[in-house]
Amino acid sequence: MKDDPTRKPETTSGVSRRDFMKISGVGVALPLVLGPKMVEAAGEEVAVHGPGKVPVALTVNGKKLSAQLEPRVTLLDALRDNFDLTGAKRVCDRGVCGACTVLMDGKTVYACAVLAIDAQGKNITTIEGLAKGDALTPVMQAFVAHDAQQCGFCTPGFIVATTHFLEQHPNPNAEDIRRGLSGNYCRCGTYNGIRAVALAKPEGRAS
Amino acid sequence: MRPFEYVSPTNKEQVATLLGEYGSILAGGTDLLALMKDDVVAPQRLVNIKHIDQLRGVTYQPGNGLRVGALTTIAEFAEDANVRRVYPVLADAAHEVASPQIRNLATIGGNMCQRPRCWYFRNGIGLMAKTPDGKSMVLEGDNRYAAILGNAGPAYFVSPSTLAPVLIALGAKIRLYSAKAAGSGVRELPLEEFFVIPKSEHELEHDLKPGEMVIEIVVPPPSQNLKAASYEVRQRAAFDWPLAQASAALEMDGSTVKSARVVLGHVAPIPWISPEAAQALVGKSISPETAMVAANAAVAQAKPLSHNKYKITLAKAAVKRAILGAAGQSTGGAA
Amino acid sequence: MSEYTWPDPATRPLLGKRISRVDGPVKASGRAKYTYDYNPNGLLAGKILRCPHAHARIVSIDSSAAEKMAGVKAVKVLQTPGTEIFWAGDEVVAVAAVDESTAEDAIRAIKVQYEVLPHFVSDAEPPKNIGVNNGPISRDDFEDMEDNQVPDEQVIAAIKANGISFKPDDKYLKDAQASGVDPQVVEALRSAKYAEGKTSRSPYKKTAVQKQGDPDKAFTSAAAVSEGFYGASCITHCCLETHGMASEWPTDKDLVVHVSTQNLSGIAPQVSEPLGIPAGNIQVLQQYIGGGFGSKFSPDRWGIATAQLSKAAGGKPVKIMLERDAEQEVAGMRPSGFARVKIAADKDGKLVAWESRSWGTGGMGGGGTPPLPYIFEIPNQRKQHIAISTNQGSARAWRAPNHPQAAVITMTAIEDLAAKMNMDPVDLITRNLELTGPREKIYRDELPIAAELMEWKKKWHPRGDKSAGPIKRGLGLSLHTWGGRGHNSDCDLTIHPDGSVEIKMATQDLGTGCRTIITIVAADTLGIPLDNIKLLIGDSRYPVSGASGGSTTSGGVTSSTRRAAVDARDQLFAKVAPALKAQPKELEAVNATVRVKSDPSRSLRWKEACAKIGAMPMTIRGKNPDKSKPPDLTNSGVGGVQMADVSVDTETGIVRVNKMVAVQDCGLVVDVKTAESQVLGALIMGISYALYEEKILDPVSGRMLNPNMEFYRLAGIADIGEMKVHMMIGKGYDERGVIGLAEPPVISPGAAISNAIANAIGVRVPFLPLTPARVLEALENGGTHATV
Structure with a gap:
């Protein structure tokens, strides 16, 4: 330090x-x-x-x-x-x-x-x-229940993405999932569980 | 990343001065930061333009069409009520761009200015990478994703924007601005003229003058008889660079095509307008057969490199399906 | 004598049930700390300067500017001038600095000069005339020529024209003749002119031709013969958590490392040797690991470098995690495997003959040899494998080493043969199951289940979907096997007088559910809830357990845990028996009580029972293997069947997987939920390597062109289709004991998908990944050749 x-x-x-x-x-x-250096551009600092x-x-x-x-x-x-x-x-x-x-x-x-x-x-x-204290959010609980994680390294990013996705798509279909959850990759291969989470529609961000 | 200075001006008049000779514009940052991390570019100053409110907003007027501020994110664009209503082909294409996380950051202006994905370029060997004895690395090496059109050289990369071909098919213009330019400082070009095939390593694939920035995309109002569609051939179902793309805008006269615009993406160093394909459609009614004739015309001049012949087939399929899609007919595709 | 046997299904409260992984919540909440997350105060960031050339010699290194930079705490040259570098991305210099940016600046300030040497990165089919060159012929060259059946007169002419650079003794010549080398060639060798000097370094290394039975005769008399070209390209492990390690020296004799490893108990010995300190002075820690897949058994040069940099920086913690490009380029790959195959069957569809010339590369080492023909012990065979040395980071074990390649060569050839005979491949395979040896019964059980889950009978059609339109649909299947016997494992189980139970084991949970199954076995045996058990893993100071490789962990850790828990329970019974006025053997531990079996009303709650231990906790060591405590609780040799349903767009070559079915045996399933996840994950990984993944090396620069996650494509959530997994559970399977599951289900997807594509489009796409380019090329020319 x-x-x-x-x-x-x-x-x-x-x-x-x-x-x-x-x-x-x-x-x-x-x-x-120290304060930042100032330069003049178009008459303003x-x-x-x-x-x-x-x-x-x-x-x-x-x-x-x-x-x-x-x-x-x-x-x-x-x-x-x-x-x-x-x-x-x-x-x-x-x-x-x-x-x-x-x-x-x-x-x-x-x-x-x-x-x-x-x-x-x-x-x-x-x-x-996302979670308050030790309690898990509904989406996190669903990830655990559907075993939508293995090594867990992609999991936090996937949970943030899924949480936001479900807020935007409360009743997602396969096409929504394709467009809305394709920004995250998993190497262990947990998509089947994640898809099950999305289709199970756990509600709410708060724990 | 190498160290750099960071400035956040609040009006566009400041940008040119702040950019100086070695600065870069930072908008969404999804492409620029990756290029900087790979040490492909190393600007000494980033000029963050996201606090310039003049560059925001999407407006639509039936008489004038659509004006899209350069800072509009792809997600905002895809979800804009006017875009969805008046230009569904644009909204659909925007919805297919990259991933939600990218669409939330990346901007329309940045989408036009993004650099090629050519792996020799991204691995730091150069946009026109050469072997020690002066041959093109793309020609000698692995060119499976390289251009099949406009590939006379030395540029063999493909233009990475999937929105540009759609916009060009719809007759969009791009507005550029530099406080250092004469007059109002604004330059308006047909979007296709913004994209150029560079002839040397020191040229860009965009017609951006030093100090200039994209401020707006303008799309003319669609005529009542316009039918448009775009088709992307992507290996993965989502979040993948298309291997080929085609956008078709058909001006119909009853059931026959009065005029057409067919623009291919990801097959040439620029969005590739195919007058041959358009010409093949004029006066015809759309059917799988006429679409195929146009598709063949679109790739008639294509020249495969050692590893990318398949892209000609893909380009053909994309053109055919875009045309059929525009006419509201089954494309037969989409496995 | 205690009864260690796995309990009867009727008396298993937890074992074999569907239980959520015990570390699920800590991972889902983002609180799980991986090596990459290790972030103590004062942490120094390590970075590595890597060679940009695929083959070069280091001429000079000047790190003086970096050493002088503010914030740089240590610089360590890893390979000195004069050293020959054999692959791009190899480590040259390491630095440690106050933060990553400074370390990156320091790396950039180091000047290294290289003499660039010629590289070789192609794993294309070895030419027929390999070994012929203008210099003297080396032993390798000669053997290459023989192995590749270069005509004798050519070989003799080459020997006469060029001389030889080795001295064959009489034994060598005799052996040569005995192995089938033409006597005139042997004579040419004997009388050859010995030419000292440059031996050509052929990249091709071959195994001897292996022959059994009489393949020539069998092919001649066969009812049907099919020939084809099959294979799979190099892929990487692409662990999401890159390889890396953090080291710190609390004293100058003691080292603490945090490392991303599959081999927690095996790291200290590998670190102690290069550092010259006792292994006992090294503590190795890891709670969570973001993927290994076979690539993380060693501390690696960069890991050792963290310890050296830390030492030079006064013992402060130094962490190096590989950048993504280095991870892709040097930290592990699966060898490619290709073959030209000839296969034959008699009129009943019985496989009678196999011939293969296979090749592949695993980097400089050449790579492994796929077990061909896979699964089926075809009576008449001739085969040979050529390993190609290429200038790229070496192969590492990749889930089920050599098996996916073998499956993708064999199961495809069988499917092509079935198509040629107008047979349903399920039928042809069923007729040949007796060739699968000890797994015959398993496959016989599994095939009908898989066929039903896939609705094979309803959906299958002869080769080539004849329906209109560009989209063609097809089905394919593949079979696989693996060992999976449990590794050596020690487990310490402690019962505290307050009833809490603690287990210590120096193992690792790769996301397979290792923590969960240990906890299940202990809780099931002791009759207590899962959360009554505190499981401590991930510290080398705990009892030694094997590396997690080859699907050996499940069998190992459950066996040692079972023995520890049974012994602990029985010792507890001995302490409790007097209070319950019973003999220890009359007691049972169920529902968090210890009670008399014949009179459950005589019981003590678990806590009350544990209080009888006395003041001190009781620790029991369980081991695997342990012949003194039979039976063997683990086993080896699983079978699995997988089927794929795909659609192919014949105008674009795009393949979409509609559905995958996996039927899998792994002996006694400890946790059905995590076991199914393991199979599902393997199917998805299989789709990924079948369709998308390829380590693309540039012939010009010798570098990997896609050392990223953009053009090194992994399957996404929209690419997987419907998935059905059926675990073989119950009689005939449970009593086999626990067998590992990580490798087997990842073996078949490539072959099953390739077969489904062939069934859909009517031609074989020769090798993986089955990209649009390759699909279109196969459609164009009938699948005999592929260039991209």
Whole structure:
């Protein structure tokens, strides 16, 4: 931690024990944050951020989180490396596989295809934010009941995608599933169970 | 990814200045970030245009047609009530683009500007990759997904947009803007003219001048007698690059074709307009036989490379099915 | 003597039922922590510089700029100048830095010069005249020529013209003649001019021709002979969690590693040797793994590098997870397998003769040899396999090594033969089941069940769907087998005086349900609920259990757990018996009570019973195998039948799977739910490799062209069709004991789908993946040849 103060997130609520361990010492370790460089374009001053680390503030699962990040850090890497929200997985890292699926302002996106700095001002929901506490959401329960997971690495992304999909398609048919759940890949081959989950129509996002 | 500066202007007049010589426009980011991670491009500055509200919105006026702001996401476009009502072929095509997660991020402007998927290009060997002795790697190597039309070289990649062929079939225009350009700074082109076949590694496959950006797509109002459809041949049922695509827009006069536009996708370095196929349809009524004649005409000039002859067959099937689909006839396909 | 035998179906509260996996909730909630997720304070990010050339020699490495960069904590050269690199993507230098971006910048700052050498990446059919070249003829070259039946006069001419670069002794010459080499060729060798110098390094390595019976005679007298070309291209494992490891040194003698592995108990020995520290000083940890499929048994060079980098960085944790492109390019592939096959049957459809010339590549090592002909012990055979060395990352075990290739070569040839004889392939196969040896009865049981689930009789038609329109539909089938005997496994089961039960085992759950079946066996034996058991796996400090490979885990961990649980229960009975005024053997543990069998009213609740243990917990070690505690609780040799129903668009070559049926035996099914999932998953993986997956190597650069998940296509949710799985359960199967299930069901899908396509379109698409290009080419030229 001494080497990289930016790994410490600041949170305003819901501080877990682990979060607390990471936060402690923020005050002494964070370097003085300098304002961004300003350039003039079309008669207005525009702030230029980076290429070094800049303060990035995100709203994730209803919490304000912030870190010092280079502009090149993706939302996925910020979630995983800086905020220890590791439910979203890095698998292809090229916006194909869906393992990093999160909700951004209520819509599914690949967190690997979004820059963290560009996600500021958006409401981000990760798999960790779908369930309240230890209780599983109906969709998660359905994944367990239909055994729609094996190794589990694609599962969080698939559950975020399925949750959003069922909100949009409360009574999905095969064509809806084809278009709506094809953004996630599974290697173990759990699609039969996931299709059963979608057709079973578990209701509601909340646990 | 290499380090870069990041700016988020709020009006389009700022963009050209901010881009400078080594900047890139960041919109949806689904293509650009992947290119940067693969070190295929390394802009020193990203100009995030998503805070420029002037580039948003989809509007439709019966007299003027559809105006689609460059920042409209593919999902917004596919779900727009006017698009669905007036241009169902566009809504359907947009619905088939990539995956929901991509459709929620990617923009119409970005869809026009996305770079080719050619694996030599994506693996960092170059858009016109050459062997050490100066031969084309695509010709010498594995070209199973490469172009069958417009492939005189040195470009052999295929244009990746599946929306462009549909838009072009419908007579869409693209509006570009640069604060550094003369006059209003706006340049309007028929969409097909926006796509060019580059002749060297340093050229782009788009007619974008330095500092210029896509601001809008304009689709003319469809005539009452327009029938249009698009067909994609995809190996997987969803979320896959088409191996061939065709879009057909038929202006009908009763049961016969008055004029037609047939545009192929994923078979040439640009969306490929086939006047031959269109001509074959004029004055005819649509049947599997006339559709097949047009399909054969569409690929008459096709030239297979060592590993992609099958794409000629696929292109033919796509053209035939797009035409039959436009006429509301069974395509017989869709396994 | 305790009774370890698996309990009777009537007395199994949990075993053989349909139970949700015990780690389902932690995975579904995103809380499961994988190696990739290991993220301690102060973690350093490791990255690897990889060779971009398929074959090269390192000339120089300059990492000075990287070493000076702020945030870079360690740089380790993994292969030094002068080293020959044999595949693109091989590791050259590793760095550790404060974050990934810095590590990436550091990698970019390292300058490596290579001397680029010629590469060879083709697994196309070995030419008939392989081995003929202008230099002196090496032993490999000579044997290639012989194996490939180069005409004797050509061989003699080549030997005379070029000389030979090896010195055949009398024994060699005698053996050569004995194995069928023409005496004149042997004489040419004997008198050949020895030419020192460059031996040609042929990429082709062959097994000797294997012959049994009299194939020539059998072919001559056969009623029907079919010839064909079949095979499957190289594919990758494409684990979603890439390979990787994190290392840290709490002291300079003790190493802790987190690793994504199928081989938790086997990692420390492999790490200790290169690092020169005692294996006992290494703790290996892993709770969850995002896929292995046979590719994750070793710590790999990058894993060792994390330990070296960590050491150099003062012991701080260093993690390297492969990038997706490296995962695809170097971290595992399944060898290709192709063959030209001739197969014959008598007038009753009995298989009488087989001849095959097969080949394939598994990287530099050449790859394995598919067991041909698969399943059927055809009486007259002649076969030979040629392994091709190619400049690509080496093959690793891929679910059921060699079997999918063998199935896709054999079951297709049989189907073609059936078509030639105008026979229903189910009929032809049924007539030949006695050639399947010990599995005959299993297949005889399974075939009718599969046929009924598929409605085969109703839907099957002779080859070539004659219905109008471009869409043709067809059915195909395939059979498979696998071993699956349980591996060595130790299990410690502890009963605490408060009634809680704890199990420790240094095993791993790959998503197969390993945790679930251990828990089921223990809870079933002890008569307590699943959640009464705390299962601890994933730590090398627990009792040793085997690697999860070859479907050996289920049989191993359930057997050791059963023995531990039976012993623990019986020892508990001994402590409890006096209180229940009974003999220990009169007791039973059911419904969370310990009670007298003959008088259930005399009972103690589980907790009360456990309180009789005394103050100290009681730990029992169970083992597998354990001859002192019979019977053998695991077994080997399963059978499975699969059928596919596909539609083919003959204008585009696009194939859609309408339905797959799998009927599968695995002895005693411990958990029907997870077992079915395993089979369903295998069917889906099978659809994926049958239609989409291919590791595409560029002939020009020698590099993998699709080291991603975009053009390395996996099947998606819309590609799978309807699926029906039937597990063989009950008499004849239960009593066989527990047999692993991970490999067998993934063997047949490729062959079944290929056969269904042939049935639909009337011609054979020779090899997998069955892409539109190949389907169209087969339609065009009758399926005899394929170029793409």
